[in-house]
Amino acid sequence: MKVLLIGDGARENALAEALGKSNRGYRVYAMSSYVNPGIKEVVDKTGGKYYIGNILSIENVRRVIKEVNPDFGVIGPEDPLFEGVANAFREEGIPVVGPNKEGAMIEKSKVWMRQLMWKYNIPGRLRFKAFNNLAEASKFILEFGGSIAIKPSEQVGGKGVKVVADLQAYLSEEKRNALSKGVNNIAGLVKDEVKLIIEEKVDGPEYTLHVLTDGYSYLPLPLAQDYKNAYEDGIGPETGGMGSISGPDHLLPFINEEEYEKSLEIVKLTAEAIRKETGMDYIGVLSGQMMLTGLWGPTIIEYYSRLGDPEASAIIPRIRSDFAEILELTATRHLSKAKLEVEEKPSIVRAVAPLGYPLDKKMASGHKISLDLPKMRELGCNVYFGSVALEGMSLVTKGSRAIEIVVIDDFINASNKLDQCFSLVSSDTKLIYRHDIGNTLEVQVEKAEIVRYTYKSREKNGMLGISADWSPNGGLW
Numbered sequence: 001m002k003v004l005l006i007g008d009g010a011r012e013n014a015l016a017e018a019l020g021k022s023n024r025g026y027r028v029y030a031m032s033s034y035v036n037p038g039i040k041e042v043v044d045k046t047g048g049k050y051y052i053g054n055i056l057s058i059e060n061v062r063r064v065i066k067e068v069n070p071d072f073g074v075i076g077p078e079d080p081l082f083e084g085v086a087n088a089f090r091e092e093g094i095p096v097v098g099p100n101k102e103g104a105m106i107e108k109s110k111v112w113m114r115q116l117m118w119k120y121n122i123p124g125r126l127r128f129k130a131f132n133n134l135a136e137a138s139k140f141i142l143e144f145g146g147s148i149a150i151k152p153s154e155q156v157g158g159k160g161v162k163v164v165a166d167l168q169a170y171l172s173e174e175k176r177n178a179l180s181k182g183v184n185n186i187a188g189l190v191k192d193e194v195k196l197i198i199e200e201k202v203d204g205p206e207y208t209l210h211v212l213t214d215g216y217s218y219l220p221l222p223l224a225q226d227y228k229n230a231y232e233d234g235i236g237p238e239t240g241g242m243g244s245i246s247g248p249d250h251l252l253p254f255i256n257e258e259e260y261e262k263s264l265e266i267v268k269l270t271a272e273a274i275r276k277e278t279g280m281d282y283i284g285v286l287s288g289q290m291m292l293t294g295l296w297g298p299t300i301i302e303y304y305s306r307l308g309d310p311e312a313s314a315i316i317p318r319i320r321s322d323f324a325e326i327l328e329l330t331a332t333r334h335l336s337k338a339k340l341e342v343e344e345k346p347s348i349v350r351a352v353a354p355l356g357y358p359l360d361k362k363m364a365s366g367h368k369i370s371l372d373l374p375k376m377r378e379l380g381c382n383v384y385f386g387s388v389a390l391e392g393m394s395l396v397t398k399g400s401r402a403i404e405i406v407v408i409d410d411f412i413n414a415s416n417k418l419d420q421c422f423s424l425v426s427s428d429t430k431l432i433y434r435h436d437i438g439n440t441l442e443v444q445v446e447k448a449e450i451v452r453y454t455y456k457s458r459e460k461n462g463m464l465g466i467s468a469d470w471s472p473n474g475g476l477w
């Protein structure tokens with residue numbers, strides 16, 4: 001059997017590894033914009049073929065689909081989904097893991113997502129207001145007294161979100177004026193017309209629930225949490241994720257079973273709403289990037305239309321059943337037959353990125369990086385290759401997170417092993433690596449307890465989701 005994997009990062013490396021070790025004996029074919037050494041290892045081992053090309057070009061991908069004629073496809077990243085690459089697979093009669101571009105709107109447009117959640121009364125929704133022009137958004141910020149998050153309404157790779165607390169209470173009018181100018185800066189990131197979404201600000205620990213669905217049934221994966229900021233203790237610019245944790249078992253130390261079930265219910269209701277709205281089944285991964293808040297308990301911050309990266313690297317290696325077969329069952333719409341067994345021990349992932357990431361791609365590109373892979377594996381570390389290309393015999397950085405190192409073990413042991421493995425990585429530039437990932441869990445457990453107390457008492461009083469400082473007007477505000 002043949003499978004065609006689209007994408008080139010560490011998430012796709014983790015997917016390739018799962019496909020390569022399946023009992024189903026797949027030949028793994030891959031298409032990405034450069035040669036990922038981890039994916040290449042699997043392609044070579046299984047007798048597939050590696051295609052280099054533009055994965056955002058429907059024409060190019062279609063050509064590869066026709067040449068390979070795979071039994072099914074797996075699409076890793078979101079951008080090809082936004083462009084309609086899953087539609088192209090299905091038009092060619094090939095089952096694929098990944099929603100059509102109509103369904104991927106749930107990730108692409110935060111306005112579409114929030115409107116959908118309100119239209120279908122899905123719990124965990126936040127009040128929001130969408131703006132088509134800057135003047136209105138600025139005016140709103142100047143007049144409004146609550147706490148807000150300002151975001152570009154369309155995906156710009158996690159670089160545009162500003163969270164602002166208690167505007168009236170803490171900011172002088174001059175500062176609010178300065179802030180409304182800040183809106184211009186965010187808007188500058190958005191192509192075409194200016195589109196922004198302002199939503200009520202919430203607070204609490206964040207986590208991600210990934211759910212596989214074939215349009216008929218749902219298979220939730222273990223929870224994961226990603227660490228967004230570039231530097232230790234959560235400071236520095238937001239990145240695509242400097243690492244992640246998963247477990248123990250299917251929970252996280254700060255999320256309980258009941259919250260897990262509620263989160264799953266929210267994701268299911270959303271998948272059903274997408275089907276009603278688009279008239280198409282959602283086939284692939286629907287992931288809630290969630291926050292446990294005093295307002296609702298489990299609350300949606302945004303959705304992914306695919307697996308998160310680096311969350312995937314924390315989850316996939318913990319799966320003890322045949323994950324590749326589960327992916328095939330998703331694509332071919334027999335997911336109800338799937339059985340998921342997960343390693344009880346947790347995992348930690350820490351990314352290694354060249355200095356310059358995430359703000360200066362040029363500075364972070366073109367550096368040699370080397371690692372003692374056999375020794376790292378001996379120490380119990382698994383390595384997934386991300387933004388790093390095999391050029392001749394060297395690994396050269398491409399400007400983003402170069403590798404992700406994963407260990408499955410109790411958090412303290414995993415943390416120590418990761419530090420040992422990181423010492424086996426060297427480069428001609430300085431490397432960014434967060435030692436604290438997986439180490440700061442007590443703080444989050446405490447934070448969750450406070451939030452839990454609040455949402456539980458709201459629940460008792462029938463006040464879930466009702467905000468005092470936000471008066472709904474026209475249904476949404």
Ligand SMILES: Nc1ncnc2c1ncn2[C@@H]1O[C@H](COP(=O)(O)OP(=O)(O)O)[C@@H](O)[C@H]1O
Binds near residue numbers: 126160203
């Ligand atoms: N309404 C909100 N209240 C509080 N924090 C928020 C809110 N929306 C976003 N954030 C914070 O900003 C981060 C990025 O926002 P998100 O909506 O996930 O956009 P993206 O990942 O596309 O940049 C979130 O992980 C969260 O920490």
Ligand SMILES: [Mg+2]
Binds near residue numbers: 158302
């Ligand atoms: Mg996000």
